[in-house]
Amino acid sequence: MRFVATADWQLGMAANFLEDDARPRFHQARLDAVRAIAAIAREHEAAFVVVGGDVFESNQLDRAIVARACEALAEFTVPVVLVPGNHDPLDAASLYDSAAFASRVPPHVRVLRDSEPVEVVPGVEVVGAPWFSKRPLTDLVAGAYGPLGPAPAGTTRVLVGHGAVSTLEPDQESAAVIDVPGLEAAIAEGRVHAAILGDRHSATEVATGIWYPGTPEVTARREVDPGHVLVVEVDESDRSVAVTRVRTGRWAxxxxxxxxxxxxxxxxxxxxxxxxxxxxxxxxxxxxxxxxxxxxxxxxxxxxxxxxxxxxxxxxxxxxxxxxxxxxxxxxxxxxxxxxxxxxxxxxxxxxxxxxxxxxxxxxxxxxxxxxxxxxx
Structure with missing residues (x-):
């Protein structure tokens, strides 16, 4: 079973650090990256695509940006699963509840609003850990896999979340940090088989089966090797995970x-x-x-x-x-x-x-x- 993992699109990013004439090119490049991901999914015959948070730069965007984003999403020919992150949480002002989004979002695009397992294609469940505010007070990923038992026989289960992990986060006191040992245990127990996380903008393997895809287009000068998506293959016999990085970014x-x-x-x-x-x-x-x-x-x-x-x-x-x-x-x-x-x-x-x-x-x-x-x- 093969799927494409991505995160941190941040569509509508202001990019005030660029020259005035460069900003429209930068905005367009982010939309072009979404279309490139659709092409990658087709080329690699992926069954679906998951986006680990921060699809949009914020919940307060011009409706034209939302409209162009939905046009880009319409180019996917497989299911696309969006999980809200800290930039676009499911709060009272959620962009995902706006008329601009609801009236244009293609039918093959699904926003996960809770952590109930969702069958996106036969034999595959996606479990989301969406953000409901910009400052959660708990490990949302642990809250998503915690109630789960082992995946049903013949079912591959992918967890999609957002946030900093305990092995890389300098603020160890933050209650929202994702506990890596706990997530590794959930994978070992078969409650989930792979975990895709957003927030870190550089493609990073956290541990076996746990990955940050990074941003598909660079957002800051401190990022290390941004501009990729992941083609993830889960072996249906032993649930081993193989990952291939595919270049999408055009900016530097x-x-x-x-x-x-x-x-x-x-x-x-x-x-x-x-x-x-x-x-x-x-x-x-x-x-x-x-x-x-x-x-x-x-x-x-x-x-x-x-x-x-x-x-x-x-x-x-x-x-x-x-x-x-x-x-x-x-x-x-x-x-x-x-x-x-x-x-x-x-x-x-x-x-x-x-x-x-x-x-x-x-x-x-x-x-x-x-x-x-x-x-x-």
């Missing part, structure tokens, strides 16, 4: 580490940026350290200004930005400055060598001045 969030000490280092960074593919679908953050002359800093600013026209976003990762500019008075000789202008440059040079807040402003002003004077030549 990159972190570039640059140690900048001279103009050659700046040119190396320029070459690194130029070599990145699909710039219109790439957001990049630069971890910069080192010390540059005003001339080299002016070249760096030029490189970044030109690259920003191509990337969905390009910026310094300011928490990891430790780049000093050490201007020399000689860099500004021969500009023909006299009187007040010459004195002002001297003051900027002196200020730029300091370690106070005004130093960065002075360094940037000198770099811009250097760029301007070079452009006039």
């Amino acid at each position: 969030f990159a972190t570039i580490v640059a140690d900048l000490l001279d103009e050659a280092d700046v040119e190396e960074l320029a070459a690194t940026l130029a070599a990145l593919p699909d710039k219109e679908r790439t957001a990049a953050w630069i971890k910069a350290s080192g010390s540059l002359s005003t001339r080299a800093k002016a070249r760096l600013d030029q490189v970044l200004d030109e690259a920003r026209d191509l990337f969905a976003r390009l910026d310094h990762w300011w928490r990891h930005y430790d780049l000093a500019v050490v201007p020399e008075q000689a860099e500004f000789t021969g500009l023909g400055l006299t009187g007040f202008a010459e004195a002002a440059v001297g003051e900027l040079v002196a200020s730029a060598r300091g370690d106070h807040e005004e130093a960065a402003v002075a360094q940037d002003a000198l770099a811009r001045l250097y760029q301007y004077t070079q452009a006039l030549r």
Whole structure:
């Protein structure tokens, strides 16, 4: 028995960190990923698809986003099971109860609203652990498998939930953390045969038979290898689980580490940026350290200004930005400055060598001045 496991679509994600012109492309990519999952299900002859929470970014979305999501869901030719997560819980404002969703959702799409086993295809039951609020006070997954006895003979049972697990969650005191040993015991006892979880955006094997599919399209720069779905095969003779990752993501969030000490280092960074593919679908953050002359800093600013026209976003990762500019008075000789202008440059040079807040402003002003004077030549 084969099925596709996915989670964390987060359709309607605001993506405020992207440039204005890039956001529509990012929104569309998330819908395209849903259509790609439908194609993967067909290609691999999957019996059904499960989505482990956070189908939508929130319960407060424009109806046009919901309508487009339902259009994408209509392309599936097998049952699709949605389990609400922390972004789209089954609370009083649930999007799943809205007219926008209820009037358009295709008949082969089912939202699980409790933990009763549901036969999605003959011989297969899905048990959901939906969220009813953004901050549950119990392990919802344990609440789902707890009342279950062993699956009936000839029946494969898949549990679908959402949330952090005890083996990876740093907050061990949280009552909502999913207890991995307890879930492993439920699998060993045959109460469930496989568990698919949402919330972690990187495809991760938690334990035998327990998987995070990750997000099908990247959402944050800290994610490790996002952009996949899982094709899961459960052997009907011994209930062993085999998983294959299939690539769906087309966007990339990159972190570039640059140690900048001279103009050659700046040119190396320029070459690194130029070599990145699909710039219109790439957001990049630069971890910069080192010390540059005003001339080299002016070249760096030029490189970044030109690259920003191509990337969905390009910026310094300011928490990891430790780049000093050490201007020399000689860099500004021969500009023909006299009187007040010459004195002002001297003051900027002196200020730029300091370690106070005004130093960065002075360094940037000198770099811009250097760029301007070079452009006039």
